[in-house]
Amino acid sequence: MTAQLTAAPTFDLAHDGLSALRTMSMIREFESRLPGYSEEGLIRGSTHPSVGMEAVAVGVSQNLRPTDSVASNHRGHAHCLAKGADAGRTLAEILGRSDGYCAGKGGSMHIGVKELGLLGTNGIVGAGIGLATGAALAAQAQGTDNVAVAYFGDGASNQGVLAEAFNLAAIWKLPVIFVCENNHFAQSATLEEMVAQTEIRRRGEAYGLPSFDVDGMDVEEVSNVTAEAVQRARAGEGPTFIVADTYRYLGHMAGDTEIYRTPEQVEQWKGRDPIARLSKKLLDAGIVDDKALKEMAAAAVAAVDVAEAFAKASPYPDVSTAFTQVSEDLR
Numbered sequence: 001m002t003a004q005l006t007a008a009p010t011f012d013l014a015h016d017g018l019s020a021l022r023t024m025s026m027i028r029e030f031e032s033r034l035p036g037y038s039e040e041g042l043i044r045g046s047t048h049p050s051v052g053m054e055a056v057a058v059g060v061s062q063n064l065r066p067t068d069s070v071a072s073n074h075r076g077h078a079h080c081l082a083k084g085a086d087a088g089r090t091l092a093e094i095l096g097r098s099d100g101y102c103a104g105k106g107g108s109m110h111i112g113v114k115e116l117g118l119l120g121t122n123g124i125v126g127a128g129i130g131l132a133t134g135a136a137l138a139a140q141a142q143g144t145d146n147v148a149v150a151y152f153g154d155g156a157s158n159q160g161v162l163a164e165a166f167n168l169a170a171i172w173k174l175p176v177i178f179v180c181e182n183n184h185f186a187q188s189a190t191l192e193e194m195v196a197q198t199e200i201r202r203r204g205e206a207y208g209l210p211s212f213d214v215d216g217m218d219v220e221e222v223s224n225v226t227a228e229a230v231q232r233a234r235a236g237e238g239p240t241f242i243v244a245d246t247y248r249y250l251g252h253m254a255g256d257t258e259i260y261r262t263p264e265q266v267e268q269w270k271g272r273d274p275i276a277r278l279s280k281k282l283l284d285a286g287i288v289d290d291k292a293l294k295e296m297a298a299a300a301v302a303a304v305d306v307a308e309a310f311a312k313a314s315p316y317p318d319v320s321t322a323f324t325q326v327s328e329d330l331r
Contacts, residue, residue: 066117071150
């Protein structure tokens with residue numbers, strides 16, 4: 001049975017709801033354009049859009065500080081943007097340009113932003129789990145109240161590092177929050193095909209972690225659960241496991257044939273669209289009207305237009321920089 005919240009909900013619809021809608025709308029617009037960039041040949045390699053999954057990244061990040069650490073995965077642009085990364089510099093990195101956060105050397109799956117606590121998106125399935133656990137250990141050893149978040153998918157829940165990280169985090173009471181974005185597909189394999197016990201939450205419970213199932217298409221629910229997890233972590237009470245039920249509307253990657261699912265299934269999940277649901281909550285509460293919603297949607301498009309112009313204008317890095325910024329000088 002999923003753990004129950006013990007603290008009062010902290011999500012304020014008028015303040016947090018508006019902020020969440022702005023960020024989610026910008027991320028939706030940003031991610032929706034990526035397949036087009038691939039078709040134009042602007043992106044070398046693959047990208048993994050998170051269209052439909054915006055509520056998880058935003059709901060989690062609303063409760064984090066810049067000094068808190070985030071270890072992401074291959075589908076990590078939303079995690080970066082929700083944590084405060086600039087859309088222009090993020091897109092420049094995806095396009096391999098010199099004005100990107102890693103000077104164009106990281107690309108889509110290796111974006112790191114030290115000043116924002118972003119330990120990096122990561123092309124290795126499940127690798128961020130160990131990184132976040134290590135960051136949490138560092139925060140504890142340094143005597144700060146910073147927390148670390150590990151994002152991973154249902155496919156990565158089968159990686160052995162998760163069991164090891166759960167155990168160490170539990171016995172050492174590390175300030176880490178494990179967030180499984182269960183979008184029901186490990187590339188093309190369904191959760192039911194790859195996991196014998198489909199209640200992923202139980203894995204955390206087995207190691208003594210307070211473990212929650214949340215509606216990952218509802219930013220308010222994600223935010224409230226994360227708020228309690230962050231509060232516990234900052235107070236020295238240890239880790240939390242959150243399993244967010246969500247869905248990606250686009251393919252696993254640019255060019256995905258999507259033969260493993262039906263259009264009907266996609267449309268069914270679009271009926272739970274996180275942006276539409278939050279918009280309706282704000283409308284019903286009288287916080288916004290239709291005009292305000294249209295203005296917010298237009299602002300998201302304009303923001304990504306600016307980011308796109310910046311990224312496309314950024315030059316490619318010179319070959320002479322190939323071996324610079326590879327590691328930090330710790331002397």
